[in-house]
Every structure is written in structure tokens, then in C-alpha cells.
Amino acid sequence: MPNSPPSPATTRPLALLLLALTACNGCPRSEDALEPNDTLEAATRLHVGVPVEGRAVQHNPDVFVVTVPSGSTSLAFHLDSRSDDERCATFHVVHPSGRILWEEDEGSCPHGRPHRVGEATLTIPREGSYRLTVPIDAPGDYSLRIDEQGQADNLFWFSWDYRLTAQIP
């Protein structure tokens, strides 16, 4: 008995899977060694001038805490992508008192609607490279939360690798 061609009902799911894999820009990948770090209680400790490497994953915030000594007047976070994929990181920085120094609306990428206090600034020297500077008026633990917003056409939760460094200019 000759083989009959596969029916459209059989080939359609396979075709969709192949299309998804072909178009997969940011397929699901394993998490980084910093996890779990989704909350302030589980935050990764940052040390000024010492870079850490992490993975920004859509729907999976990464939280960091850095202790700032007295006498500092500003704190800068440098985040550099280590891949050429599309990126849409947004940031949230909180003062030791709980006051918000920087936040961005969910889905605000590419940084169209930031909320800032004082002289906080975000610059993007090149695609995938961010420099967020916030004013400092007290010593203590400052927190940074990174959220990858992803893009509307992502088929999977998007992720990309980064290097993060806190600096006191």
C-alpha cells in the first residue's frame, strides 16, 4: 500500500513549531546563578566597582542591593548587554528610606515614560548599554530592580545576558 501524503491537520502543528523555532529570538533558556533574586528579600548583594553577570528574563525581575557609604552624592548603575538580541530593560531604584528614586511604567520601553526624582538620569550610550545615575543624600542600602519588558511579538519569554556594575562617581 503506497504511502499517502500527510494531511494538513498533521503537518500544521509541525509547521507552526518549525516557524516558531526559526523565528525564535530569545528562546527560553535556563536562569542564571544569581537566582532566586526576584525580591528585595532575596536580592543579590552588589559591591561598588565589582561587576556581576546575570540574565534578564521577561517576567522575572532581578533585584540588587548596594551599600553606599556616607559622603557620596550620586550612585550609578552600568548595565551592558552581552548579546546582540533585542533588549527592553527597565529599572526601579529605591532609597534606603523606601523613597523611589527611579521607576518606569510597565511596558514603557523604550523608556518613554520614566518617573524620576531630583536629578536621576538614564542614558543609553548605545543599544543594550544603560547608565542610570541617581542622587544620593544618605548612606545605606540602595536597591535596583531590573525588568525585561520584552517585545509584543515575542513567542517566548525573552532573555539576554548582561554585566552590571555599581559605581560611585
Ligand SMILES: [Ca+2]
Ligand atoms: Ca530574577
